[in-house]
Amino acid sequence: MSKEKTIYTCSECAGTSPKWLGKCPHCNAWNTLVEGMPDTPGRNRFGTPRFQALASTAEVAVLADIEATDVARTPTGIDELDRVLGGGVVEGGVVLIGGDPGIGKSTLLLQALDALERAGLSTLYVTGEESGAQVALRSRRLGLEQSRVQVLAEIQLEKMLATIDALHPAVAVVDSIQTVYSEQLSSAPGSVAQVRECAAHLTRAAKASGTAIVLVGHVTKEGALAGPRVLEHMVDTVLYFEGDTHSSFRLVRAIKNRFGAVNEIGVFAMTEKGLKGVSNPSAIFLSQHSEPVPGSCVLVTLEGTRPLLVEIQALVDGGGPSPRRLSVGLERDRLAMLLAVLHRHAGIDCMDQDVFVNAVGGVRISEPAADLAVMLAIASSLRAKPLPKGFIAFGEVGLAGEVRPAPRGQERLREAAKLGFSVAVVPKANAPKKPIEGLAIHAVERVEEAIALLRQLQ
Numbered sequence: 001m002s003k004e005k006t007i008y009t010c011s012e013c014a015g016t017s018p019k020w021l022g023k024c025p026h027c028n029a030w031n032t033l034v035e036g037m038p039d040t041p042g043r044n045r046f047g048t049p050r051f052q053a054l055a056s057t058a059e060v061a062v063l064a065d066i067e068a069t070d071v072a073r074t075p076t077g078i079d080e081l082d083r084v085l086g087g088g089v090v091e092g093g094v095v096l097i098g099g100d101p102g103i104g105k106s107t108l109l110l111q112a113l114d115a116l117e118r119a120g121l122s123t124l125y126v127t128g129e130e131s132g133a134q135v136a137l138r139s140r141r142l143g144l145e146q147s148r149v150q151v152l153a154e155i156q157l158e159k160m161l162a163t164i165d166a167l168h169p170a171v172a173v174v175d176s177i178q179t180v181y182s183e184q185l186s187s188a189p190g191s192v193a194q195v196r197e198c199a200a201h202l203t204r205a206a207k208a209s210g211t212a213i214v215l216v217g218h219v220t221k222e223g224a225l226a227g228p229r230v231l232e233h234m235v236d237t238v239l240y241f242e243g244d245t246h247s248s249f250r251l252v253r254a255i256k257n258r259f260g261a262v263n264e265i266g267v268f269a270m271t272e273k274g275l276k277g278v279s280n281p282s283a284i285f286l287s288q289h290s291e292p293v294p295g296s297c298v299l300v301t302l303e304g305t306r307p308l309l310v311e312i313q314a315l316v317d318g319g320g321p322s323p324r325r326l327s328v329g330l331e332r333d334r335l336a337m338l339l340a341v342l343h344r345h346a347g348i349d350c351m352d353q354d355v356f357v358n359a360v361g362g363v364r365i366s367e368p369a370a371d372l373a374v375m376l377a378i379a380s381s382l383r384a385k386p387l388p389k390g391f392i393a394f395g396e397v398g399l400a401g402e403v404r405p406a407p408r409g410q411e412r413l414r415e416a417a418k419l420g421f422s423v424a425v426v427p428k429a430n431a432p433k434k435p436i437e438g439l440a441i442h443a444v445e446r447v448e449e450a451i452a453l454l455r456q457l458q
Contacts, residue, residue, distance in 0.1 A: 006035050006036065007035075007036060008020050008021070008033040008034065008035055008036070009033065009034055009036050009191070009192040009193060010024040010026060010027060010029065010032045010033055010034075010192070010228075011032045011033075011034055011192050011226070011227060011228060012024065012027050012029040012032045012228070012229055013026050013027040013029070013228070013229070014192055014193075014196060014228045014230060015027065017033060020033055020035070021033055034191060034192060036187035036188070036191040036192065036193055071090045071091070071259055072090070072091060073085075073086070073087040073088035073089065073090055073259075074088045074089050074090075074091070074116070074121065074170065074171075074212075075087070075088040076088055076089060076112040076115055076116060077112065077115025077116065077118075077119060078108070078111065078112055078115060078275075078277060079277050079279075080252070080266030080267060080268055080277035080278070081108065081112060081252065081266055081277075083264060083266050083306075084239060084252050084253070084254045084260075084264050084265065084266040085237065085239075085254070085257070085259075085260060086237075086254075086257055086259045086260015086261065086264070087259075087260065089171055089212040089214075090212060090236070090259050091170075091210045091212060092206050092207050092209070092210045092211070092212065093206070093212050093213075093236045093237065093258075093259065094202070094203050094206050094212075094213050094214075094215065094234070094235040094236050094237070095212070095213070095214045095215065095235065095236065095237040095238075095239065096177075096214075096215045096217055096225070096231065096232065096235040096237070096238045096239070097109070097214060097215070097216055097217065097238075097239040097240075097241070097252075098216075098217040098218070098219045098225040098226075098238075098239070098240055098241065099219060099240060099241025099242070100219060100241065101218075103241045103243065103250060104241065104250055104268070104270060104274075104275050105175075105216050105241055106138070106175055106216065107138070107142065107274050107275055108252075108268070108274075108275050109125075109173045109175070109214060109216070110125065110135070110138065110139060110142065110144070110149070110274075111142060111144070111274050111275065112171075113125055113149045113171065113173060114139070114144045114147045114149055116170065116171055117147065117148045117149050118148075121169075121170040121171065122150070122167065122168070122169040122170050123149050123150065123169050123170065123171050123172070123173075124149075124150045124151075124152060124163070124164065124167060124169040124171075124172040124173070125149050125150065125151045125152070125172075125173050125175070126151075126152045126153075126154060126160055126163075126172060126173060126174045126175065127151065127152070127153050127175050128153075128154065128155040128174070128175065128176060128179030128180060129175060129176060129179055130153070130175075131153050132151045132153045135151050135153075136151070142273055142274040143273045143274070150167065150169070155179045155180055155181060155189060156180075156181065156182075156183065157180050157181065157182040157183075157198050157201055157202075158182065158183060160174070160180070160202075161201065161202075161205050164205060164209065164211055165205075165209065168209060168211065169211055170211065170212065171211070171212045171213075171214065172211050172212070172213050172214070173213075173214045173216070174202065174213065174214070174215050174216065175216040176215070176216040176217060176218060177195055177198060177199055177202075177215045177216065177217055177227070177231075178190045178195060178217065178218045178226060178227065180194070180195075180198040181194050181198070182194065182197055182198055182201065184197070185197060192227065192228050195226075195227040195228065195231060196227070196228050196230060196231065199215065199231050199234055199235070200234060202215065203234050203235065215235065217231070225238075232255075232256065235256075236256075236257070236258045236259065237254065237256060237257045237258065237259065237260075238254070238255040238256040238257075239252055239253065239254055239255070240252070240253050240255055242362070242363075242364065243362050244362050247361075247362055248269055248270045248271075249267065249268070249269055249270070249278070249284055249361065249362065250267075250268045250269075250270060250275065251265050251266070251267055251268075251362075251363065252265065252266040252268065253265045253303075254304070261304045261305055262304070263303060263304045264303065264304030264305060264306070265303040265304060265306065265308075267281035267284065281306075281308060282308055282309040282310075282415070282419060284361050285308065285309065285310040285311055285359075285360050285361035285363055286298065286309055286310075286311050286360070291386075291389075292386035292387055292388065292389050292391075293386050294380050294381050294383070294384050294385055294386045295313055295314040295315055295316070295377055295378075295380050295381030296311060296312070296313050296314075296377060296380070296386065296387065297311075297312050297314075297373045297374075297376045297377035297380065297387055297391065297392075297393055298310070298311055298312070298373070298391065298392045298393075298416075298421065299311075299312050299365070299369075299370050299373035299392070299393065299394055300392055300394050300412035300413070300415060300416050301365055301367060301369065301370060301394070302367065302369070302406075302407065302408060302411075302412065307408075307411050307412050307414075307415035308363070309392070309415065309416065309419060309421075310359055310360065310361065310363055310365065311359075311360040311361075312330075312357065312358075312359060312360075312370065312373045312374055312377045313357070313358045313359075313360060313377065314355070314356065314357050314358075314374065314377035314378045314380070314381045315354075315355075315356040315357075315381055316350060316353045316354070316355050316356075316378060316381040316382045317353065317354045317356075318352075318353060318354070319352055319353050319354040320352070323350070323351070323352060323353055323354050323355070324354045324355070324356075325339070325354075325355050326354075326355070326356045326357070327356075327357040327358070328357070328358045328359065329358060329359030329362070329363055329364050329365055330357055330359055330364075330365055330370065330374065331366070334368070334371070335355070335357055335374065337399070338371055338374055338375055338378075338397060339355060339378070341375070341397055341398075341399060341401060341447060342375055342378065342379070342447070344401070345400075345401030345446070345447045345448055346375075346379075346401075346447050346448050346451045347448075348378075348379055348382065348451065350378070350382065353382070355378060357374055357377070357378070367406075368396040368397075368404075369394045369395060369396055369406035369407075370394070371395065371396050371397035372393045372394060372395035372396075372397055372403060372425065372427075372450060373392075373393045373394060375397060375447065375450070375451075376393050376425070376450065376451075376454055379451055379454060380454070380458075383458075385458045386458075387454070387457070387458070388423050388457050388458070389422075390420065390421045390422035390423055391421070391422075391423045391424075391425075391457070392416045392421045392423070392424050392425075393424065393425040393426070393450075394406050394409075394412060394426060394430075395425075395426060395427040395430070395444075396427075397447060401446050401447045401448065402445065402446055402447075403427045403428070403444050403445055403446060403447065403449075403450065404427060404429075405427040405428075405429035405430045406426075406427065406430060409426060409427070409429075409430030409432075410430075410432055412430075413426070413430075413432060413436055413439060413441065414436065416439065417436050417437065417438050417439040420438075421439065422438060422439060422440060423439075423440050423442070423457065424439055424440070424441045424442065425442050425444060425450055425453060425454075426441060426442070426443055426444075427443065427444065427445070428443040428444060428445045430443070431443035
């Protein structure tokens with residue numbers, strides 16, 4: 001018997017190659033070609049015969065004539081999850097949620113389904129990684145007594161679609177999409193072709209039936225969702241679980257949301273009874289020191305629509321001929337740029353010093369408004385003098401040494417004042433026209449002004 005032919009499919013762009021190559025010839029990504037079986041000859045990717053006659057044209061509508069109404073949302077009963085979703089689940093919406101193994105994806109979704117079921121909605125939990133007994137044991141550990149959530153232990157796509165069509169649940173969870181396979185394809189579950197086609201069929205089923213479907217996805221060692229990138233384009237919402245598995249706190253971040261704000265985050269604490277929402281997340285990321293310490297500066301960052309107070313810690317120590325630059329939770333390249341600006345415009349030299357910067361609590365800060373807080377923390381550590389008690393700062397720093405405004409500065413200042421902070425260094429453009437009670441605001445235009453002001457306050 002002749003050997004059955006195989007092809008290699010790129011996990012990034014879904015391009016194919018007859019043999020394995022180190023670099024994909026289509027998108028030039030390295031080590032992304034995965035062996036699999038080709039599609040059945042004479043059939044297209046939906047299983048219908050090729051060269052079918054062209055369909056008739058569809059009706060076209062004018063954009064101004066289409067009635068636009070806000071989508072109805074169903075709250076899940078978990079406030080932090082509703083915040084990330086934009087208010088709740090949407091009828092016919094498809095959500096993709098990814099995260100490291102054991103971080104709490106299945107736990108959170110099982111809690112949400114139980115809350116929806118108790119609210120009178122029909123739900124379905126499809127598990128491809130566990131048996132029904134294992135899911136039942138987990139629900140009892142979470143304290144979900146007498147839960148009426150329907151469970152289906154199945155990995156075949158056609159049976160899932162038939163069950164969803166028969167039960168017509170309001171919300172269905174598929175845990176996980178990498179375990180699902182379709183009989184129309186001969187490749188193994190988890191392959192690029194299977195993940196892409198199964199997700200496409202489930203998405204079409206959600207739009208046709210009105211059932212909201214949540215897909216759980218595996219992640220790669222780099223932290224990105226496994227499978228083809230087209231998977232993220234198919235769905236309406238993409239959520240990522242963040243946080244250290246050794247910590248009790250978890251962050252759920254919206255990377256894409258067609259029905260709400262992106263970069264919105266929800267904060268959860270892992271307890272014996274599952275994930276519980278944290279109503280005041282700023283308390284997690286703030287210092288636990290009784291007195292101010294050198295190298296610590298509080299930043300007011302913006303995550304979606306929520307201002308968060310995060311402690312930035314810096315440690316400047318004697319290095320040597322090859323000093324290290326290390327950052328956790330912040331961009332390393334931006335740290336090198338800020339050190340160069342400090343040297344050129346403020347006269348602070350760290351060329352022979354090791355510089356370490358950390359965002360407390362495992363949060364990742366990507367906005368440039370953290371620049372000023374990072375620079376003040378580095379200056380504080382270098383001089384071994386703490387910042388004043390109740391001190392906050394935010395603002396973007398340019399290469400010319402100017403301090404640029406941050407978006408929604410008034411909300412940041414009000415959040416800081418609400419939590420008892422008393423001194424703020426902000427860009428001049430963010431200075432409020434009316435004073436904020438209990439908060440002394442110092443507006444600066446350049447880095448050297450901020451450093452000189454810091455020395456006065458210390």
